[in-house]
Amino acid sequence: MSSMVKHLISASLLILPATAMAAAQQQPEIIWKPGTGTPTGTAAGTPAPAAGQPAPAIQYDPSEGKIPAALQRWKMLSASAGYSFNDYASFLMDYPDWPNAEDMRKNAEQAINPLSFSPSQVVAYFDRLPPLTNGGRAKFAMALDAGGDKTRAIAVAREAWRGGPLSDDDEARLFRIAGSSLTSADYDARVDRLLWSSATRAAERWVAYTSPQRRPSFVAAMAVRLKSPDADLKVGEAGSAANGEASLLAARADALRTGGNSFAARELLANRSRLTAPVPVLKDWYKLLLTHAQAAAKDGQSDVAYRIASRVDDAIAPGQNIADQDLTTRDNYTSLTWLAGTLAMNNLGRPRDAVAMFTSYANAAKSPQTRSKGFYWAGKAAAKAGDSALAQQHYASAGSYYENFYGQLALEALGRPMPSIPKVASLPPVSTETAPASYLAAKLAAKYGTWKDQSNFLRAISRNALTEQQFLSAVSLSKMINRPDLSVMAGRNARLNGHDGLISLGYPTVSVPADQSHNWTLIHAIARQESQFDKAAVSHAGARGLMQLMPGTARETSGKISMAYRPDALTVDTDYNIQLGSTYIQRMLNYYNGSYPLAVAAYNAGPGNVNKWLAANGDPRTGAISVIDWIEKIPLFETRNYVQRVLENAVVYDHLHPEKARIRSATPLSTYLGKSTPG
Known part of the structure; x- marks a missing residue:
């Protein structure tokens, strides 16, 4: 046994002499006084915020029950990470589905003090609300152990051991609980995760206990990260395994790029072996690949970029589904597969490879917008490869999302109309006595x-x-x-x-001023995307109201129609907001000679930007570029997404309200787009 392990065991015995039961009995119960928002006592651990934090007392209507006081508690706890575990936990156990609950749960986990907690309270809390952080997972294991549930304590401790960085004290406590049960696979997982978390010094403590197969690569990765003089020697000692260990590949690629040798970093990632183990932090691995693949594509290295971007699935553990990962991981994965698909289809003359990439893109997504986009482009690639049956299959998959841009295009490519969208006959009443x-x-x-x-x-x-x-x-x-x-x-x-x-x-509706009824569809299509019909919405950029008008645009537009400019009315008077928003979108339509994609893009990003993109990428009105490609080449994601969402909304509103339809056509989206060929 190493001196480091002996040190950790000794430290853990000093930190946890027996159980924390006695200390827990000293914790005062938290009692909240309605109307003050102030607890009468705070649990041992983290002190309550300084004076001045609570909101002023409010007189509540007794008929409204306990909700007003709970709202004030919610505002206080949401605003600070400085309350005790009991403060957060007592609230979350009652209101686990309220906004900001995730942040409060993380704060609660951070606030648990193993020297003074009540094991039974902590276990009850985590049984109801499982840990979100690795530190919380470690505290759960400690509480289980202190409460005598040794079997569960060891299982949870092993999860936390594999889960990444911990404080030295928590690491020591976990080792005391589960050290004798840890396997070389557990040490492999811990060291790997620590390397991905840039906790290289912590990884050094445990690398001697990793498996013989992976240890040389871990040692090499640490040497590269720490810029050791013998780093190249350690990489050589890792042998062929070095080319398939993600943590070492990442360390080497980062070192090459920061050393001014990005091309060598790209070649390293493009020519790597199949990964020897799943990557513990997928989002970081995919971000690394995306950074180098995008740079290669920008430099005209299409084949290198494709080889980097297309090899994404060997990082995923068996049985894992990329669609179940967090949003950042999914976004990085879909960005890679989209890049690989477009390169294969447009640059490399490999449409069948593009089909596979676009299909992976679709299957990784949760949203109908992204799934329909992936299947539509898989259909386009299959058609380009000469496989009409496969193209029809993918178009049908995209068309099942018929309220979305690419689903609508896919239906048109198949020659099928949009299905009937059923209307809900009635809604259940909401009772104040039984409502959540x-x-x-x-x-x-x-x-x-x-x-x-x-x-x-x-x-x-x-x-x-x-x-x-x-x-x-x-x-x-x-x-x-x-x-x-x-x-x-x-x-x-x-x-x-x-x-x-x-x-x-x-797809709700609003009352539209009579003199703007000709724009009924566009008003609804824009408002649904801009504000979701929230009349009081104010964006981070300062756009205001139902149709999200910037004050400068509203002032200019009001002047052009001889209407008084009333800034306060933008978020109060929906008729006023609609009047100005409708006038502005009509002005953009006139400016772009009736082109809906250009007018909608200008509504979002301004005509100056649209004119720049026309100059850079070509004008779809002249046939210099297809309108679909022009939209996809919009460099601002917000505007690119905006154009697609507004136009798909217009198609649905026309479909639901044919008596008010802006366009009456068997291929409505293609008509809005100005396309002569459907789909």
Whole structure:
């Protein structure tokens, strides 16, 4: 046994002499006084925030029950990471689905003090709300061990051991709990994860206990990261395994790039072997590949870029599905497969490889927009490869997402009309006596807080809904409190959860001034994307109201139609906002000779940017570039996404309200796009 391990065991015995039961009994119970937002006591561990943090006392309506006081607690706990574990836990156990719950859970886990916690309280908490952080997982293991549940304690401790960086004290405690049960695979996983977390010195402590197969690569990776004089020697000693160990490949690629040799870094990643083990931090591996693949593509190294970007699946553990990973991981994966697909199709003359990449892109995604896009382009690539049957299959997959841009194009390519979108006959009433606490909080949030507070609750309600009844109830609430943006969110998330019969709920309508009725479809298509019909919405950039007008644009537009400029009315008077927004989009349509894609892009990014893109990429109106390619070449993701979302919205609103339709055509999206050939 090494001196380091002996040191850790000794330290852990000093830190945890027996159990923390006695200390836990000294913790005062947290009692919240409604109307003050201030706890009467704080648990041992983290002190409460300094004076001045609590909100001022508010007089509550007794008929509203405990929700107003809970709202004030929510605002306090959301605003600070300085409360005790008991403060956060007592709230989260009652309101686990409220906004900011994830941040509060992380703060709660950080606040647990192993020297003074109640094991039973901590175990009960984590049994209800599983750890989100590796530190929380470690505290869970300690609480299980202190409470006598040795079997579960060891299992959770091993998870935390594999999970990444820990404080020295927590590492020592975990080793005391599970050290005798740790295997070489556990040490491999820990060292690998530490290397990906840039905790190289911590990894050094345990590398001697890793498996003989992977140890040389780990040692080499540490030497490269630490810029050791013998780094090249250590890489050589790792042998052929060095070319398939992701942590070492990443260390070498980073060293080459920072040393001014990016081309060598790209070649290293393009010519690597199949990975010998799954990568513990997929998002970082994919980000590394994406950085080098994009740089290679920009420099005209299409084949190198393709070889880097296309080899993504060997990093995933057997049984794992990329679609189940976090958003950043999925985004990096889809960015890689999209790049590989476009290179194979457009630069390398390999459409069959493009089919595989676009299919992987689609299957990695959760959103209908991304899935339909991947399947549509897989169909295009299959058609280019001469496989019409496969093309039809992929178009059909894309067309199942018929409310989305590429799904609509796919249906047109198949010569099929958009399916009928059923309308929901009735909505269930929302009872204040039986509604979830989050519904009551959403109703009262604007009264005791702000419009933004209420918006946070609406997003949480939509995000947490799973069943058809829950989505219907959410839409009922949206009508009760006059927040149609909740209806949009609920309709979108209902689709994500497979409730296709509720799609129409995500397309609410508003009253349009009579003199703007000719733009009824565009007003709705833009408002749904811009604000989700939230009349009080204000963007980070300062765009305001239903149609998200920048103050400068609103002032200029009001002057052109001899209307008084009333900045406060932009977020209060929907007719005023619509009048200006409708006038501006019509002005852009006139400027671009009736081109909807260009006008919509200009509404979002300004005509100056659109004119630059026309000069750089060609004008789709003249046939210099296809309109689909022109949209995909828009360099701003926000605008590229915006054009697709607004035009797909226009098609759906025309479909749901044919009496008000802007365009009446068997191929409506192609007509909006100005395409002569459908699909």
